[in-house]
Amino acid sequence: xxxxxxxxxxxxxxxxxxxxxxxxxxxxxxxxxxxxxxxxxxxxxxxxxxxxxxxxxxxxxxxxxxxxxxxxxxxxxxxxxxxxxxxxxxxxxxxxxxxxxxxxxxxxxxxxxxxxxxxxxxxxxxxxxxxxxxxxxxxxxxxxxxxxxxxxxxxxxxxxxxxxxxxxxxxxxxxxxxxxxxxxxxxxxxxxxxxxxxxxxxxxxxxxxxxxxxxxxxxxxxxxxxxxxxxxxxxxxxxxxxxxxxxxxxxxxxxxxxxxxxxxxxxxxxxxxxxxxxxxxxxxxxxxxxxxxxxxxxxxxxxxxxxxxxxxxxxxxx
Amino acid sequence: xxxxxxxxxxxxxxxxxxxxxxxxxxxxxxxxxxxxxxxxxxxxxxxxxxxxxxxxxxxxxxxxxxxxxxxxxxxxxxxxxxxxxxxxxxxxxxxxxxxxxxxxxxxxxxxxxxxxxxxxxxxxxxxxxxxxxx
Ligand SMILES: Nc1nc2c(ncn2[C@@H]2O[C@H](COP(=O)(O)OP(=O)(O)OP(=O)(O)O)[C@@H](O)[C@H]2O)c(=O)[nH]1
Ligand SMILES: [Mg+2]
Numbered sequence: 001x002x003x004x005x006x007x008x009x010x011x012x013x014x015x016x017x018x019x020x021x022x023x024x025x026x027x028x029x030x031x032x033x034x035x036x037x038x039x040x041x042x043x044x045x046x047x048x049x050x051x052x053x054x055x056x057x058x059x060x061x062x063x064x065x066x067x068x069x070x071x072x073x074x075x076x077x078x079x080x081x082x083x084x085x086x087x088x089x090x091x092x093x094x095x096x097x098x099x100x101x102x103x104x105x106x107x108x109x110x111x112x113x114x115x116x117x118x119x120x121x122x123x124x125x126x127x128x129x130x131x132x133x134x135x136x137x138x139x140x141x142x143x144x145x146x147x148x149x150x151x152x153x154x155x156x157x158x159x160x161x162x163x164x165x166x167x168x169x170x171x172x173x174x175x176x177x178x179x180x181x182x183x184x185x186x187x188x189x190x191x192x193x194x195x196x197x198x199x200x201x202x203x204x205x206x207x208x209x210x211x212x213x214x215x216x217x218x219x220x221x222x223x224x225x226x227x228x229x230x231x232x233x234x235x236x237x238x239x240x241x242x243x244x245x246x247x248x249x250x251x252x253x254x255x256x257x258x259x260x261x262x263x264x265x266x267x268x269x270x271x272x273x274x275x276x277x278x279x280x281x282x283x284x285x286x287x288x289x290x291x292x293x294x295x296x297x298x299x300x301x302x303x304x305x306x307x308x309x310x311x312x313x314x315x316x317x318x
Numbered sequence: 319x320x321x322x323x324x325x326x327x328x329x330x331x332x333x334x335x336x337x338x339x340x341x342x343x344x345x346x347x348x349x350x351x352x353x354x355x356x357x358x359x360x361x362x363x364x365x366x367x368x369x370x371x372x373x374x375x376x377x378x379x380x381x382x383x384x385x386x387x388x389x390x391x392x393x394x395x396x397x398x399x400x401x402x403x404x405x406x407x408x409x410x411x412x413x414x415x416x417x418x419x420x421x422x423x424x425x426x427x428x429x430x431x432x433x434x435x436x437x438x439x440x441x442x443x444x445x446x447x448x449x450x451x452x
Contacts, residue, residue, distance in 0.1 A: 013401035016373040024321045087322075088347035094368070095357040101364035107371055112322070112352050 001028070004035040007134050012107065015134045019109055022126045023116065033126055036133035043075075043132040044243060047154035049145035049182070050163025055189040056142050057096040058226035059163070063140065064100050066236055072137040073105040077127055079143040079153055082114035089113075093142055107136065113149060121152035122266050125259070128156060151182055156259055158252055159243055161185045164203060166195040180206055184219060185239055191223040191231060279311055323447050324352045324374040328365045330393060333383035334358050338432070342378065342410065345436045351443070362389060366396035369405055375450035376443060379426070381411040391424035398425075404450050408442065410434070 003021075006014030018036075021029045048056050060076060067074050078093035091110035100106040109127070116123040124141060131139050143153045145162065154160050162183030167190075186207070188199050200223060207219055220238045224231035246252040280286040289307070292298045327343045329336055336358050343355045354372050356365070369377050377397065379390055386409065394407050409421060410430040418429050428442055 011401075012367075013370055016371050020373045082352075083347060086348050086350045088350045089352045090343055090347045091352060091354045094372075095355060098356050098360065098364060098368075101356075101367050101371075102361070108368075109371060110352075110354050 001031060001035050003028075004032055004133075007032075007036060007130060008039060010135050012104075015107060015130060016109070018130045019127050022123050022130070023111070025116075029126070033129055036129055039133040040129050041132065043128075043136055043139050044159075045128055045132075045157045046138065046140045046239065047157030047160040048140055048142045048163065049150065049154045049160065050187075050189070051146065051165070051168055052144050054163040054165045054168075055226045056144075056163055057093040059187070059189055059224060059232070060093075060140060060142055061097045061099070062226060062229060062232045063236065064097060064106060066232060067138055068100075068103065068105060073135065074100075075107040075109070075131040075134075075136040075139045077109055077111055077124060077131075077139070077141045079111045079113055079120060079124070079141065079150075081144065082112040084114075087114060107131065107134075113143075113153075119152065119266065120149060121156060122263065122270070124153050124156050125263050145179055145182075151179075152262075154182060155262070158255060159184050159239060159246070161187055161239065163187050163189050164199055165190045166193045166199045185235075185242060186219055186221045187235055188221070188223045189226055192225040192228050196223060275315065276311070279314070322352050323376070323443065323450075324354065324372060325376040325378060325443070326354045326356070326365070326369050326372060326374045327378045327380065328356050328360050328368070328393075329358045329380050330360055330362055330365060330389040331381050331383045331385045332359060333381065335382055336380075338382075338410070339378075339380040342380070342436070342439065346439070346443075349436075349440050362392040362396050365393050366400050366402070369397050370400045370402045374405060375447060377405055377407045378439075379407065379409045379411075381409070381413075384412070386411065386413055387417055387420065390421055390426050394425035406446055406450060408439075410439075 003014055003018055007018050018032060021032055048060060050056055057078070064074050076097065078091065080089055080091045080093060082089040089112035091112060094108050094110055097108055100108065111120070111123070113120045128139055141154060141157055143150045145154070160183050162185070164186065165188065186203050188196055188203065190196060200221060203221055207221070220242060222231060222235040222238055224235050289303065293300055293303065325346055327339050329339050340355070343353045346353045354368070354374065356368055365377065379393060381389060390409055397405050397407065407426050408428045408430065409426045413429050413431055421429055430439055
């Protein structure tokens with residue numbers, strides 16, 4: 001496959017086009033991913049999440065700087081919400097990272113959250129494979145940390161960096177709501193603000209409740225200021241140390257297997273759903289069934305169970 | 319699933335006024351397109367690389383500083399050089415009528431001057447979106 005060859009050679013144009021194949025659910029998408037898959041598994045994948053406006057993109061700009069200096073190539077997937085009304089989106093994350101636009105070791109792709117087969121998490125998982133196969137050392141996913149969809153996206157990562165900031169007022173709420181569960185590394189950004197220490201204390205307190213005795217299991221907490229470019233080296237040293245730790249203690253393997261399991265489930269469910277819809281459209285099956293149930297000739301469960309068997313049989317004998 | 323149209327709205331040159339560009343970006347979002355906005359003072363090289371990485375269908379350039387005759391053609395040239403052969407480039411801003419034929423010759427397909435209704439921009443996109451199909 002020509003496109004796959006070009007992706008493997010690291011051609012930016014091809015990488016960009018391959019991502020569009022995923023976004024548009026192109027007919028050759030599956031062949032593309034399967035051709036690339038044997039070349040995957042080398043990249044480290046970080047997820048960066050946090051409330052809207054917490055400074056994710058600004059921090060990412062500094063992270064790219066540092067990682068490039070260490071000699072890594074970096075790819076970013078920045079997910080922004082689509083408008084529920086028009087389906088359109090303004091993808092503005094890259095604005096804060098634009099100084100890296102001309103660096104050939106950096107690739108930034110903005111993605112809107114709605115309208116993906118298998119959800120945006122499914123699409124993200126495939127985009128990660130493309131970037132991994134293209135040879136990027138580090139792949140970072142930025143997404144807002146609200147809602148299950150966004151959490152699913154960030155869980156595609158090996159390590160999740162959760163950003164919190166002072167002054168949101170609903171910090172404690174977020175902590176209670178279980179958003180805390182998804183973070184591996186906790187970052188309190190905007191440390192230049194007055195009440196940053198207070199947020200830190202709150203985070204430490206909640207994490208303390210999570211793990212009472214085992215210090216080794218305790219999630220690292222860092223303070224950064226993307227504005228003043230402070231605390232970033234310490235934070236990154238912490239992320240690398242954490243990555244090394246989970247590479248050695250088996251957590252990374254566990255996490256990647258969990259990711260594959262959730263991918264399999266999502267894709268399988270999406271495919272079965274498509275089959276069901278196709279089946280129901282054939283010979284206007286759905287209408288016939290509605291008619292029978294409406295007129296009281298059949299009861300719903302008895303009929304559905306019977307039809308389910310014939311559906312499975314038809315599928316099986318194809 | 320229908321392919322979604324992606325549009326990069328970019329401001330080359332030195333002027334720092336992006337109200338117009340932001341207004342267009344928002345209106346295009348409301349019309350259902352995915353809009354990538356990169357802010358002010360972008361180099362032609364940065365715009366070209368962004369257009370290719372984001373695999374956009376259209377690039378809309380906005381400029382108020384008067385350097386359009388140099389910058390717009392340069393952006394088109396670099397987009398092509400970076401492999402964006404099908405990307406459609408259009409322009410907007412304070413551009414004298416007499417400059418428009420030259421810009422078209424250089425690959426800027428249409429130029430929207432201040433006061434052009436948003437509907438014209440959307441009609442242009444709708445009329446041309448099939449050409450970028452992939
Ligand atoms: N004081 C202060 N402001 C910051 C800091 N980091 C970011 N900001 C500001 O916070 C605002 C939002 O920053 P972004 O980087 O766009 O935040 P984000 O989390 O990526 O935002 P979304 O992607 O829209 O959710 C901007 O005005 C930044 O300048 C910081 O460390 N300190
Ligand atoms: Mg952002």
